[in-house]
Amino acid sequence: MPSTDRPxxxxxxxxxxxxxxxxxxxxxxxxxxxxxxLRGGPVAxxxxxxxxxxxxxxxxxxxxxxxxxxxxxxxxxxDGPPRAGRPQVPVDVDPAHHxxxxxxxxxxxxxxxxxxxxxxxxxxERLPHDGSVGDVLGGIRGHLPGFLHRHAAGRSVLGLGVxxxxxxxxxxxxVVEHAPLGWRDVPVRSVLTAxxxxxxxxxxHARALAQAELMFGAGVGREELVQLFVGNVVDAxxxxxxxxxxxxxxxxxxxxxxxxxxxxxxxxxxxxxCLQEAVSELHLAQRAFExxxxxxxxxxxxxxxxxxxxxxxVLMLRERLRTVGRAAALLLDVINPEVLVVAEAAAVHFPELxxxxxxEVAAHSHLCTDPERAVVPTSFxxxxxxxxxxxxxxxxxxxxxMELRTARSA
Numbered sequence: 001m002p003s004t005d006r007p008x009x010x011x012x013x014x015x016x017x018x019x020x021x022x023x024x025x026x027x028x029x030x031x032x033x034x035x036x037x038l039r040g041g042p043v044a045x046x047x048x049x050x051x052x053x054x055x056x057x058x059x060x061x062x063x064x065x066x067x068x069x070x071x072x073x074x075x076x077x078x079d080g081p082p083r084a085g086r087p088q089v090p091v092d093v094d095p096a097h098h099x100x101x102x103x104x105x106x107x108x109x110x111x112x113x114x115x116x117x118x119x120x121x122x123x124x125e126r127l128p129h130d131g132s133v134g135d136v137l138g139g140i141r142g143h144l145p146g147f148l149h150r151h152a153a154g155r156s157v158l159g160l161g162v163x164x165x166x167x168x169x170x171x172x173x174x175v176v177e178h179a180p181l182g183w184r185d186v187p188v189r190s191v192l193t194a195x196x197x198x199x200x201x202x203x204x205h206a207r208a209l210a211q212a213e214l215m216f217g218a219g220v221g222r223e224e225l226v227q228l229f230v231g232n233v234v235d236a237x238x239x240x241x242x243x244x245x246x247x248x249x250x251x252x253x254x255x256x257x258x259x260x261x262x263x264x265x266x267x268x269x270x271x272x273x274c275l276q277e278a279v280s281e282l283h284l285a286q287r288a289f290e291x292x293x294x295x296x297x298x299x300x301x302x303x304x305x306x307x308x309x310x311x312x313x314v315l316m317l318r319e320r321l322r323t324v325g326r327a328a329a330l331l332l333d334v335i336n337p338e339v340l341v342v343a344e345a346a347a348v349h350f351p352e353l354x355x356x357x358x359x360e361v362a363a364h365s366h367l368c369t370d371p372e373r374a375v376v377p378t379s380f381x382x383x384x385x386x387x388x389x390x391x392x393x394x395x396x397x398x399x400x401x402m403e404l405r406t407a408r409s410a
Contacts, residue, residue: 099117099157179268284320302316
């Protein structure tokens, strides 16, 4: 990208570091106001003062700052008879001026997305890749400018979020290990920051989804949440106090090799009975191929066969959900969150199979007495990966909005 020709979607913004574990109050009073509007908007300033504990004068000052940044907007007063005193002018999140870009790196392809300030996906494209570091990161560098030119729609882009499975060190912006891709110690942030001139936020997709659920989904108004992600890799994320736990080198939430799989079935890690070997899309597709259910080992074909009513395909998905249910039961008992969110294909595409999940939770959890309330599918349906990728940038925006410098002030 030429350094002398700034595209319209590019904003001069400093890189905002990922929030550290246990620091949910980060971002100060302005961030608290912005998050309160996200939760309850449109909302009057008097209600914001009650919600945040700030004085009316402080709320007015911070809302003015956020309006100046293009993050909030004033709306017309509500209809009704005139009230004594100053008119209650509501404020709300303003999606018109800014957006974020998300990139999700999956095993066969990369998903590009534009996500607005309310976590809604406004554009999405996929780009196949061969899995190598050069092809994936080179594809992102090459595809991103045209994608944003087509879809940013006059909005400035506040940052690039890159998420993937496996062990991702969010502080360093590095994919430490992604076994299915064969990646180790890949410096994603440094490579893409230099190439795109955008602030780049890198994280694992389970933590990113936990952030998205806290901001826009099942975690709104809640302090404790567990996110369980089941795809080609299996990951979990734990949120407490409204912040996602990361652990040393962002290693928290590694549940892939819990001994909840099929006894005696060997995992790539060298052990047997691992959860990921039992439920990953990669392994499930291979077993479906060996059973003659699909002509090639492709998980999407397995889903298609299940939609057609193929008994063997449906049975495989039900068995997978039951194994996921046992993992959910374990996490519920160890962490005892307010809600556990499952991002898994059958839970999204075949809600009629969810009773299998709930039955296993009920059978194996000591603490959970109401599985249908405590365990819910992802809030984002088929757009789950796109939302996850955008969420890592949006989390930084909502925690520390005053660290952003928009084009008008750069």
